[in-house]
Amino acid sequence: MAGAQKSLGNIRRSFEPWNDPDAKPLIEFDHVTKRFGAAVAVDDLSLGIYTREFFALLGPSGCGKSTLLRMLAGFEEPTGGDIRLGGQSLRGVPPYRRPLNMMFQSYALFPHMSVEKNVAFGLRQDGMARSEIEARVEEMLRLVKLEPFRRRKPSQLSGGQQQRVALARSLAKRPKVLLLDEPLGALDKKLREETQFELMDLQQELGLTFVIVTHDQEEAMTMADRMAVMRAGRICQVAPPAVVYEAPASRYVADFVGNVSLIEAEVESLSDGIATLRSPAGRIEAETPAALSPGQAVVFAIRPEKLRLSRGAPRAEAPNTLSGTVWDIGYLGDVTLFNIKLASGETVRSTLFNTARHAPEQIGWEEEVTLTFERDAGVVLAE
Numbered sequence: 001m002a003g004a005q006k007s008l009g010n011i012r013r014s015f016e017p018w019n020d021p022d023a024k025p026l027i028e029f030d031h032v033t034k035r036f037g038a039a040v041a042v043d044d045l046s047l048g049i050y051t052r053e054f055f056a057l058l059g060p061s062g063c064g065k066s067t068l069l070r071m072l073a074g075f076e077e078p079t080g081g082d083i084r085l086g087g088q089s090l091r092g093v094p095p096y097r098r099p100l101n102m103m104f105q106s107y108a109l110f111p112h113m114s115v116e117k118n119v120a121f122g123l124r125q126d127g128m129a130r131s132e133i134e135a136r137v138e139e140m141l142r143l144v145k146l147e148p149f150r151r152r153k154p155s156q157l158s159g160g161q162q163q164r165v166a167l168a169r170s171l172a173k174r175p176k177v178l179l180l181d182e183p184l185g186a187l188d189k190k191l192r193e194e195t196q197f198e199l200m201d202l203q204q205e206l207g208l209t210f211v212i213v214t215h216d217q218e219e220a221m222t223m224a225d226r227m228a229v230m231r232a233g234r235i236c237q238v239a240p241p242a243v244v245y246e247a248p249a250s251r252y253v254a255d256f257v258g259n260v261s262l263i264e265a266e267v268e269s270l271s272d273g274i275a276t277l278r279s280p281a282g283r284i285e286a287e288t289p290a291a292l293s294p295g296q297a298v299v300f301a302i303r304p305e306k307l308r309l310s311r312g313a314p315r316a317e318a319p320n321t322l323s324g325t326v327w328d329i330g331y332l333g334d335v336t337l338f339n340i341k342l343a344s345g346e347t348v349r350s351t352l353f354n355t356a357r358h359a360p361e362q363i364g365w366e367e368e369v370t371l372t373f374e375r376d377a378g379v380v381l382a383e
Contacts, residue, residue, distance in 0.1 A: 015225055017050040024087070026051040026209055027072065027177065032081035034067050034233075041067040043233035044081070054203050054210045056220035059230035060256070065213045068230075069179050072211070073102045085177070100177035107166035109154040116141065116150040119168045126173070140168040143202065160191045167199075171206065178203075180212040184219060196222045217257050221245065229253050245303075250383050254301040259337075261307075261348035263300040265380075267292050275380055280344035285319050288380040302378030307350040307371045309338055311363065318372035322348070326367045336362075340369060 017023040025048030034042040042064045049055045057065040070076045072083060074095035083090045090098060101122075109118050116137050123133045141147045144164040154162055163183065170178055183199075184192045200223050203210045214220050220227045221241040228238045229252075237249040248254035255262060265279035275292055277284040277300055284300055292298065308318075327347060328339035335351045342348065350371060352363075363369060 015052070017053070018048070018226065023050060025049055026053075026086060027211070028082075028084040029068070029072075030082045030084065032068070032071065032078045032083060034064070034071060034076060035079045040233050042071070042078075045233065045235060046081075047228060047235060047238065049209065049211060051209055052207055054200065054223055054225045055212070056224035056227040057211070057213045057230060058215070058217065058220040058227050058257075060215060063230040064233040065230050066181055069102070069181055069211065069213050072177075073100065073179055074098050099175055100179060101170045101173060101175040102179040102181065103166055103170040103183050104181050107154075107162050109162060109165055109169075111154055114151045114153060115146060115157070115165050118154070118165055119172050122169060122173050136172055140172050143171070143205075144168045159188075160195060163195065167202075171202075171208075175208070177209045177211060180210065182214055183212065184214075184216075192219070193222075199223060221257075229256060231256075247379060248301065248381070251299050251301070251381050254299075254379065254381060259304050259349055260301050261304070263302070263346060263348070265298055265300050267294050267296045267298060269294060274375060277380070281322055281342045281346055281348075282344075284378075285375050286378055286380050287376045290380060290382060292380065292382065296382065299381045300378050301381055302348070302373060304337065304349040304351040306377035307348065307373050309340070309350040309352060309363065310370050310372070311367070312370065319375050320373045320377075322371040324348070324369060324371065326363060326365050326369055329363075329365060338363065338369075340371060 027049040029045055029047040032042055032045050033040065045068070057068060059065050067076060071078055072090075074090065074093060077091070085098070085100070110121065113121070119140050120133050120137045123136060128136070141150055144167055146161065146164055146168065149157060149161060154165065157165065184195055196219060199210070212220070212223065224241055226238060226240050227244055229236045229244060231252055237244055237253050244253060244257055248257065251262065254260050263279050263281055263284070265277035265284060268276045268278040268283070270276075270292060273287055273289065275286050275288045277286060277298065279300065286300060322342055324340040324342040326338055327341040330337040333354070335353050338350045338352065340348050340350060348371065
């Protein structure tokens, strides 16, 4: 699974240069390390990002993702290793000499300037001719749909409009790479979701390489062609979002990306790619491409939507069955979340999609239920 990194779900476009042995990355992090005193922010990290790729760096606060972005932008220098853009080392190249631009979470708009003057600022600094500046600003305002707001000040704009001004200013100089550091963090949930698709469309229209830093899993999974999950200055997994979600490389990745139930188990036997696991919750049969050994301690990871929740006896043909009691219920509109306490004391989560407006026989608290799932529903993780 880690080799081909084909998407397991629907994909936005057919774009997989990382699977082409002849393709060379536009951006290369080559054994990069960054220390701040005794603290190691980035630890011997290597990574390639391709032309026209929308790449996401995902991880918790303090994992090193923003430091990595700042080193690429030129605001920090690596302690060790090298960063190359288009095959050329960026060591010693100041930020203003790099063919890339960075958009910050705060937007950093000039409050005394109009929208069009904010967008034009970098072009004026570069000494571009006035007629070219006007044409470029017009193009950028059209691109982000802000033509009617050109003469407004930032204080007269909504948060989403300010975000678009910052984006237009970042794109006006036509960088090879646009770096985005938590760019949607200041927006409310609905506007953030709308802006994610706008960014995707914009990136494809311009044909640029986007590198985004975020701690929002949904944001990374929605927009990115590939994502790197980081922890303590290292990369745990790099893959398309569907692969990270459906085939996490480790317990940490499974737990960090999306909702998951983790069941401690031991390999009892192996036969034709099927592992029989022994756990306090019961026996589990699971497909596994990994090399495992009988007696080996593992974790069985399964997503809530892969567990079928029902009352009464399980289906006769179901390969895996767990029984438990409804402990908590969370209604989210489109789905209802159920936390199920198993007889072993472990808690697993299942979801039911609310396809009907009224559910007269909704499963309730403290009700005895059955969970069934297929052999390929979960992932057996050795680490």
